Amino acid sequence: MRSSLNGPLEYGLRVLVMLTEAYPQQLDINHLVLLDHTVLHTAELGGPPSIHPDHPLHAGELGVRRANVEEGLRVMLRAGLIDMQAPNTGIRYQAGDEAYSFVSGLASSYITELRNRTRWVVERFATMSDEEIRQQTTVIFRRRPADTGFTSSERQAEPWNG
Template sequence: MTDERDRNRPFNSALETGLRSVSLLVAAYPRSFDLQRLVTFDHLVVHTGDVGGPTSLHAAVPMRTAELLVRRGLVERGLLLMVSKGLVSRHVDDSGIVFAAGDFAETFLSSLTSDYIRILVDRAAWVVREFGDLPDADLKARVGEYFEQWIEQFQAPQKSLAGEQ
């Protein structure tokens, strides 16, 4: 289920985003989440340090909150890959299409032993504990506070590119 876009990109491939989704869904089991919540959680699991959590999984690159704008397609491709492998299940409930950890997701995840995966699993558990039970409006408000910081980050380079006035 990998496509041409993933072949030349080591980061944010369907495999990497799929593994992050599996780790989030295993941490949340038996709960299920819709795509939008998983997109938000995917960003949070990578940048936990930005939202008062443990050290971030990935480096603190400038204007990283802009990643939220392109993350949906990446997470969706990752979820579809994991659904095709039986690691994530997809079903419909009252809120729409939701995703949950598949029957073998925890076993699969525990078979991976790299330091990165161990840290990912830890960060995923933190995100689910911190944000998993928030109603959508509260999650949106919390992420919105973070987004305001992004606007400030974006405005500073804009001013410097325009020169002093």
């Protein structure tokens, strides 16, 4: 049996929260993968404390994150909470009509923290161009804890006043 931790439902829920916070913006898979990583590791970018703990190999998470985000999208598409659009620029996703009501009805400390982090990330990164996404992804892949000698909390560029 598959673990529900980091499974399609958890990825789908994070994607749904991201799309709800970014609404009415439509995001492609590349944006969603980068935003998903960033939402979990906000402290590295000067944001609020990270939801997931820092560890030496988390940059490698990007390698498997895309497939997991795609699975999560399928879960939320089947539930009718996410809409898929196919403009000339490629496939994009948007929060569906019921997404905000669904997310607003969720009550847990994890969801509250996730929504706070997602707002911070969407404000800063949701409008990135494809080239900026490629550059940021490269930065994440190259980042190693030994490069700086600092922990994630010491790498914060600015204090977070959430």
